[in-house]
Amino acid sequence: MKTGVPWLRYPVLLLHGLGALPLIGRQGQLEPIARFLCRYGIRAYAPVVAPYAPIAQRAHFWRRHLQALLETTRAPKVHLIAHSMGGLDARYLISCLDGYRHVTALITLSTPHHGSSLAYLLLQRPALTQRLVAQLAHRLSHWVLPEAPAALLEALECLTPAYVTEIFNPQVPNHPDVHYISWAGMAGPSTNVPITPCIAPLARYIYRHEGRNDGYVAVRSARWGRFMGTLPADHLRQIGLHLGPGAPFNAKTFFLYLCQWLHHTLEAAID
Template identity: 50%
Template sequence: MKVWTPSHPSRPAVTHLALTAVQRLTGLEPFPQPPVIPLRLPVVLMHGFGLLAVIRRKGHLHDTAMHLRAHGVRAYAPNVAPYETIATRAAMWAERIRHVLAETGAPQVHLVAHSMGGLDARYLISRLDFHPYVASLTTIATPHRGTAIADVVLQQPERLRDWAAEIVDWLGANALADGTSNVRQAVHELTPAYVEGTFNPNTPDHPDVRYASYGGQAGKGTSTPINPFLKPLNVLLYHRQGINDGYVPVSSAQWGTYRGTLEADHLRQIGIQMGSGGSFDAGAFFASLVRHLAAEGG
């Protein structure tokens, strides 16, 4: 007896192109989550001078901290007074870091500091005896030998300086609940004469802390585009201190183990992009930096 079986029309061969289209449509991957970075200690991101928090409402480096948390890193980006002296900011950082240590139960932290934050961190470690709580310090575009931009600011007409300082100090003092401001002295402490003549001799590195640094370059003398708002400062600084990122010359950013020069201006380094051009990925850079810390046993 013949058994009937349904017939099937022949199926057209599924092309590689069709499979690719389906995969793109569904978006499914075996492991779609960001890979975990196995860093043992928390990371504290330290911001620099100024109120870039106006652009980033929760602070300069908040988005970066959240990006690192997506990778399993206990990352923090506290805020301190934006226009204060190094000593005042360092004392505020000490309070913030104590909070991180208490919350995480960790014995130490890694400090990753952008711009003036690196000077704050060095003062914190050396002058406030915070070295037992710091495993490493990595600075990004920190003016370890000062920046001539500070000299230019201080050379402006006195009436203009006083008017600007009054406004900036009001903003700085009211930016935080515990905020104060002293922009005149803060700018003075970024001059090459002060950093090289006073700060560096009195702020030695501690042998128990690992120090590393990155510089940044863009604009004049490079093939990297620069934020249009930074271009005048970039050109001025180029003629005084060479290749720079709009605020800090590469020669001034080198401290400890120098890990390289970022193809990014001072703002792009922390993910603030204004204007076209440039392909620097700040999130990928910070993740790579933290992977390096993990590889060192952090």
């Protein structure tokens, strides 16, 4: 594949998940991956939106970036590749903010399409604990994007299994003009895949409630649309974050594979 040749017809918008910690040392959670894809002639963009905001708010920010991308590239449509909560943002953007007019496909990676029991870990803590953690999240959010809204507790409410399955999914159905593809990640308990030590306790907690998972999202929750399979990587390594020992996984190569799949499977059908 020759570098610099725009073999992928449409540009790619990469949508990140919840949290500011993965931004340490980066301009964006997925910015290193976007730069890697650009080396292969892919018009990939990885902007940053409010890291601790509810789905609807984040989706409106993504809509602005989508519009800017369309204007910059003059492309009629884009592909979306979303990690974690970014997949829920993308679904809202497509179905509730007319994003379907400009989106060909949405690929989600470890998105909690049926919620994550991990959200209850903080929401069921004492009020003082919730307040202190929310204040820390607000400071981190201000450090990343000074003008961005920060509402950690409201964001976590959007990720509970009860909210996603009973409210979000019925109100945000798939749009028939968009292809929905999903992948899950798996590491830690009941697998032979080593997990990043700092999220191992989270994986054990989710395993007790939902089974196999990647430290943040259960495999069964990540299934949506056309399910492609399970990656031997925890939630952090899926986007190239290596914070200690764990299973080897090349996130950049995987995202390149996703772009190749989009080109050969979806764009070829358009031709």
